[in-house]
Amino acid sequence: MRVGRRAVLAGLTGLAALPVAGAFVAGVTSTAQAAGDPLSSWNDGPAKQAILDFVQATTDKTNPKFVPIEARIATFDQDGTLWVEKPMYAQVIYCLDRVPAVVRVKPELAKVEPFKTVLSGNRGAIAKFSMADLEQILVATLTGMSVDRFKDEVKDWLAKAKHPRWNRPYTELIYQPMLEVMQYLRANGYKTYIVTGGGQDFVRVYAEQVYGIPPEQVVGTIGGTKYGYDKDGTPFLTKEPRLLLNDDHAGKPEGIHLMIGRRPYAAFGNSIGDQQMLEYTKAGEGARLATLVLHDDDRREYAYGPAEGQPDSKVGTFTQALYDQAAKQGWVVIRMKEDWRQIFPFE
Amino acid sequence: MRVGRRAVLAGLTGLAALPVAGAFVAGVTSTAQAAGDPLSSWNDGPAKQAILDFVQATTDKTNPKFVPIEARIATFDQDGTLWVEKPMYAQVIYCLDRVPAVVRVKPELAKVEPFKTVLSGNRGAIAKFSMADLEQILVATLTGMSVDRFKDEVKDWLAKAKHPRWNRPYTELIYQPMLEVMQYLRANGYKTYIVTGGGQDFVRVYAEQVYGIPPEQVVGTIGGTKYGYDKDGTPFLTKEPRLLLNDDHAGKPEGIHLMIGRRPYAAFGNSIGDQQMLEYTKAGEGARLATLVLHDDDRREYAYGPAEGQPDSKVGTFTQALYDQAAKQGWVVIRMKEDWRQIFPFE
Numbered sequence: 001m002r003v004g005r006r007a008v009l010a011g012l013t014g015l016a017a018l019p020v021a022g023a024f025v026a027g028v029t030s031t032a033q034a035a036g037d038p039l040s041s042w043n044d045g046p047a048k049q050a051i052l053d054f055v056q057a058t059t060d061k062t063n064p065k066f067v068p069i070e071a072r073i074a075t076f077d078q079d080g081t082l083w084v085e086k087p088m089y090a091q092v093i094y095c096l097d098r099v100p101a102v103v104r105v106k107p108e109l110a111k112v113e114p115f116k117t118v119l120s121g122n123r124g125a126i127a128k129f130s131m132a133d134l135e136q137i138l139v140a141t142l143t144g145m146s147v148d149r150f151k152d153e154v155k156d157w158l159a160k161a162k163h164p165r166w167n168r169p170y171t172e173l174i175y176q177p178m179l180e181v182m183q184y185l186r187a188n189g190y191k192t193y194i195v196t197g198g199g200q201d202f203v204r205v206y207a208e209q210v211y212g213i214p215p216e217q218v219v220g221t222i223g224g225t226k227y228g229y230d231k232d233g234t235p236f237l238t239k240e241p242r243l244l245l246n247d248d249h250a251g252k253p254e255g256i257h258l259m260i261g262r263r264p265y266a267a268f269g270n271s272i273g274d275q276q277m278l279e280y281t282k283a284g285e286g287a288r289l290a291t292l293v294l295h296d297d298d299r300r301e302y303a304y305g306p307a308e309g310q311p312d313s314k315v316g317t318f319t320q321a322l323y324d325q326a327a328k329q330g331w332v333v334i335r336m337k338e339d340w341r342q343i344f345p346f347e
Numbered sequence: 348m349r350v351g352r353r354a355v356l357a358g359l360t361g362l363a364a365l366p367v368a369g370a371f372v373a374g375v376t377s378t379a380q381a382a383g384d385p386l387s388s389w390n391d392g393p394a395k396q397a398i399l400d401f402v403q404a405t406t407d408k409t410n411p412k413f414v415p416i417e418a419r420i421a422t423f424d425q426d427g428t429l430w431v432e433k434p435m436y437a438q439v440i441y442c443l444d445r446v447p448a449v450v451r452v453k454p455e456l457a458k459v460e461p462f463k464t465v466l467s468g469n470r471g472a473i474a475k476f477s478m479a480d481l482e483q484i485l486v487a488t489l490t491g492m493s494v495d496r497f498k499d500e501v502k503d504w505l506a507k508a509k510h511p512r513w514n515r516p517y518t519e520l521i522y523q524p525m526l527e528v529m530q531y532l533r534a535n536g537y538k539t540y541i542v543t544g545g546g547q548d549f550v551r552v553y554a555e556q557v558y559g560i561p562p563e564q565v566v567g568t569i570g571g572t573k574y575g576y577d578k579d580g581t582p583f584l585t586k587e588p589r590l591l592l593n594d595d596h597a598g599k600p601e602g603i604h605l606m607i608g609r610r611p612y613a614a615f616g617n618s619i620g621d622q623q624m625l626e627y628t629k630a631g632e633g634a635r636l637a638t639l640v641l642h643d644d645d646r647r648e649y650a651y652g653p654a655e656g657q658p659d660s661k662v663g664t665f666t667q668a669l670y671d672q673a674a675k676q677g678w679v680v681i682r683m684k685e686d687w688r689q690i691f692p693f694e
Contacts, residue, residue, distance in 0.1 A: 191563075200605075201608070215607065226597075227623055235626050237600060245591070253584060254571070261548070262562055276582065
């Protein structure tokens with residue numbers, strides 16, 4: 001059920017691109033960045049060492065594991081891998097927050113479920129939504145508008161919305177250690193991509209400013225668009241409720257093939273939604289790095305890995321089976337509590 | 348009918364990526380490239396000047412038309428814009444040529460139409476195929492195999508197949524002036540993309556070696572893939588007969604949004620299949636360059652523009668209406684006969 005809901009949540013998203021207010025890329029070069037150590041917010045340990053070794057081996061021409069620069073592709077899941085995914089995906093909160101605006105345009109929806117419940121603000125009832133309910137909300141809030149309009153709406157929301165625990169914009173709740181990994185890979189000729197179950201257009205709105213990843217390097221769940229003309233004959237694209245790719249689970253390698261056309265050499269994830277991306281990455285020849293972020297730090301962030309029995313989490317399913325597969329297939333598990341000296345850029 | 352067939356031909360294509368035998372990028376720096384002139388195989392004239400002016404204006408920081416480097420996107424149609432599309436699209440010839448191999452695996456097809464006619468070699472009968480016939484051939488030859496297998500098959504074909512008129516590989520029948528434009532744009536910070544009605548995976552097989560365009564910068568007609576495992580548990584992707592995007596006509600701006608997420612500043616096409624891409628490009632703010640290659644040189648290549656009444660052409664429809672729209676909307680028409688001093692790298 002969790003997985004199914006995850007798929008639906010991921011399923012209906014979509015289209016757009018441009019930067020957000022803040023300058024969070026600055027986080028990359030925060031005080032945590034000590035001279036000489038590209039991964040300075042990481043504690044020494046097997047995870048940090050595996051990343052350093054991988055980059056060293058694949059960029060050294062004398063090493064048999066050398067990878068030519070044009071083939072250096074690294075992919076990153078977003079929710080739970082690059083930023084906080086608890087207590088709920090930011091994009092789902094976006095959709096719920098957008099409901100009043102949708103109802104203002106279509107007042108008849110105010111009396112219709114699930115919109116009525118969303119407007120009531122009853123979090124308990126919202127948490128019990130069926131997949132069909134969520135799908136209705138996603139379609140109503142993520143499609144039907146122009147690509148440019150959607151982009152503006154997301155930008156506006158990101159500038160105002162705050163995470164309930166830290167009272168900060170979602171775009172600040174990004175992991176400093178992962179920003180360092182992305183920057184380190186790029187400094188070594190790797191092209192970094194986001195490969196997310198979230199909406200491709202949603203993530204494109206902020207990925208360049210927040211992570212330094214341009215729109216064309218965001219692979220996500222893709223909805224169709226429709227080309228048309230306004231009354232002045234100016235062409236524009238409308239976001240349609242038509243799913244082209246659910247970029248989660250098996251959809252991740254499919255999305256990577258669609259958008260990149262090359263197999264990654266390194267892939268970073270944190271849940272069963274990333275399993276196939278990591279398998280696909282590791283199945284390539286030569287040196288391949290597959291990693292999973294394990295959330296085991298309830299004090300500084302959240303704990304919802306296998307050891308914690310996944311307490312009432314709707315998202316980020318790091319199961320025991322995934323943990324076992326990681327051990328068996330040589331994937332690197334990044335343990336937040338031990339491996340990350342610092343979690344957020346603002347700390 | 349022509350357009351419909353074009354759409355179907357484009358419709359079922361797909362997936363893969365790697366280089367071909369030859370080293371045709373060498374063509375870019377052929378004898379035609381005189382020192383100092385980035386477009387040396389172009390004759391002086393309004394088309395050449397428009398390209399030079401556009402690049403000059405958009406890369407000069409003091410010019411109000413300056414475009415920041417990350418937004419410098421240029422898109423190129425392929426068939427008829429970057430290489431010869433007559434007498435038939437290379438990809439369609441590929442599909443017809445693959446039929447015997449398909450029949451070897453499934454001998455029962457030898458007695459079934461349209462495969463029977465293809466095997467007969469009766470060109471007249473093949474030319475009369477309905478869209479349904481062609482669709483069957485495309486599905487049989489472009490889907491059902493792994494992404495890697497498809498790539499190998501295309502590579503093999505490209506190494507052997509020859510154009511009937513020049514008796515040279517299709518990958519040599521590329522336009523030297525357009526290679527120069529791509530190189531000139533890249534030298535000025537532009538990211539160059541192919542945006543083709545042809546199969547994304549088909550074009551990816553050779554685009555890097557032939558045009559210097561990596562797989563992730565090839566936007567084409569996209570078929571779905573399916574993730575699975577072989578008997579040893581190794582994951583692989585299978586090409587499916589499921590159309591995600593017909594990257595032609597209105598599908599071109601839709602494909603650009605899907606794959607790039609930014610509006611191009613320059614777009615190059617040659618037919619009604621490129622109309623919407625050019626409109627979409629020109630509708631952006633600031634300096635935008637939209638161009639059409641007019642094939643009016645029967646002696647050195649082909650002539651099938653409006654003046655020529657499109658003699659028995661199945662492809663490359665440059666209609667009078669398109670010509671009129673170009674004049675009205677300020678698109679640049681590149682006249683092969685007048686504007687190109689040299690056509691192919693091998694000349």
